[in-house]
Amino acid sequence: MAEPLLSMSGIRKSFGPVKALRGVDLTVWAGEIHALMGENGAGKSTLMKILSGAIPADPGGSIRIGGTAVSITGPSDSRRMGIAVIYQELALAPNLTVAENVALGREARRGAIIDRARMRGDCAAILERLGAGFTPETKVGSLSIAERQMVEIARALSVNARILVMDEPTTALSSRETDRLFALIRQLRDEGMAIIYISHRMAEVYELADRCSVLRDGSYVGTLPRSDLNAEALVRMMVGRELSDFYEKQHRSGGGAEVLRISGLTDGRKLRPADLALRAGEVTALAGLVGAGRTELARLIAGADRAAAGEVRLDGRPVPLRTPAEAIRAGIVYLTEDRKGQGLFLDMSIEDNVNINVLAADAVGGTVRRKRRARERVAEAIRSLSIRAPSAAATTGSLSGGNQQKVLLARLLETRPRVLILDEPTRGVDIGAKSDIYKLIDRLAAAGAAVLVISSELPEVVGIADRVLVMREGEIAGELTGAEITQEAIVAIATAAASAV
């Protein structure tokens, strides 16, 4: 039997007293798509950083490439051995052209002069192989996220990478773009590349992976071949316990009074005037393709962007929602889809993050902070949302994605909102935290809040929503309730397939 292309064994890594990896094994063959799963904090990123030479492993383990033991002491070693990593946050210079980005750091040159013609030629050849719809002269800044990913892949191909690591590449892609990416990944596999694919999305792993390895708490749990992949087995491996009722829908909906009604709301650009109503005790999902206008609509309701026309009524009374401050005062809160960019204060403590909306209300004369009150609030939030953190004084930047999301949710809940708009509440969140968030949404609805959830994960929409509104090209194209809510029905409306039937 031939040697595997990559074989890592007994890899350990400690950060101070924290053991991030406790002897992890990973074997990847040429020509396979190998999924790597695990909760946030399980050690996937650390393992990949060791592979890419970004951080050194603790002594003891071994890495073999094509059967030969190698030592990776820096990014250049890793690159020389044909390993390329595409991180979630793409590392491209938007002000440069595609060709310049692909060749970055290894520009073709004649003496001291950059050989642009050759760079363009090399790049064009790779782009053609990938079937890209843009040219080497295109500025990266004008490309979509999906196209930028293709540039990263082109960069990997240009150095003849044999092992390609992709960290949650579909997070920001629409389903059509995802399909295209998957086709490309399969093509690369068939050309003999090994692809290590990190993802939280079960559906993707089923669809794509030839094998799947699971990490938990820095340890290697096991590897399943494609034929043995199923949700129960994977979830059990990832969380170490059975997750019987993953989605929660305990509350009973339908009887609640109408809390929020919007009519004719539009931003005057992308969104057609929209009407919708939210009822107390009901979870409404806003589904649709990425780019259909879901986030834009949510931001109008939350006062994050200014509406060009339209009206929002709360309990039948019109409310002005020109700024987030006004919306929060009215009892409407918004969970942003961009938790790090627009949600959290990563350098500030959990305590400050949770309290920021209620600081002024709690303060003596609206000015001097009541720190004891803040500590009580954060202690209660950590308990009720089971936030895992060393202390309330820890910075939110040091937490895992799931716990960061819980901190952000806790902040919204402190204002005792009547209407919650949650934009992709489980994006980039591990399975344990996901389940906690579903329980929380259920609990909020049961307590009488009106909840609007924007989600791109169809099983999630089907699992938690009482009612689904589907958006398409800037307008609400359809509504599903009760037994009508199926993944197929949602996709049909979102892609306009229904009208053809």
Place this chain on the structure above:
Amino acid sequence: MQTSNPQARAEAARRNPRAALRALGMLPVLVLLCVAFALVNGRFASPQNLIIVAQQASINLVLACGMTFVILTGGIDLSMGSILAAAAMAALIVSLDPNLMYLAIPAALAVGAGFGVLNGALIAGVRLPPFIVTLGALTAIRGVARLMGRDTTVFNSDLWYAIIGNGNFLGVPWLVIIALSVVGLSWFVLRWTVLGVYIYAIGGNPDAARLSGIRVGLVLIFVYAISGLLAGLGGVMASARLFAANGLQLGQAYELDAVAAVILGGTSFVGGIGSIWGTLVGALIIAVLSNGLILSGVPDVWQYIIKGLIIIGAVALDRFRTESGART
């Protein structure tokens, strides 16, 4: 925020002595400098000299407190030196009028705060970059200061508030008392008021701050108003010391010393991280350096070179020290 939080600090110290050292910031550098100068020159550590150092640090410290507020929001105020000059001119001109002389200090503070509000309004309202707005203000307000005195030096040998610049209270110069009061007040605002948290929040993530319902524009106007007001106070202090003000020369490059103190104090240049104690230490490092080098007989030219290198070196050291720890 991390290093200004006693809970976090105590916890960090318990876990790891390296983290404890980090929480101390630049204090070890200050102590080291003092010890070195004391060894080189016996006069350095005398009580009289230490009081002189504190007095020399005082005006820069007041400006640096204002600058700390601004830099914490991710901005900068390059116009502080010019505002100081204009405020000093206003104070002296008013003090020369027998009917209005007691309005000299309020006039200086009003001039300072007024220019600050103007800066803030341009930055928050028109959304211009702070660097550009205050760079323009640096030049324009310098011109205003010269205009106020018809481009001459204004004297008042009988200045009623000169005691601020030259008097003592229980042996401590009034300048030092004023500066330390400003430090204390700034600490209170940053640490104990809602506004303080908002300032850190805006510096850390302006988008998130807006989505959290913080009125970012108002906070920014306040922050630049404070830095203008403190520059005005600096003008009062400088004019009280000199009995005179010259619109062209007074306060030249003071804003750069203030920036240096803030950065030496470990405040992040992109905002969101830092503390007023750090700024205090930073301002003292600068004053100790100037004083120590003079006492050691180092030629003036070399003082500049050494000061510059130490500022860069100290911050580089800090970067190196914190690299393994929290994000900056």
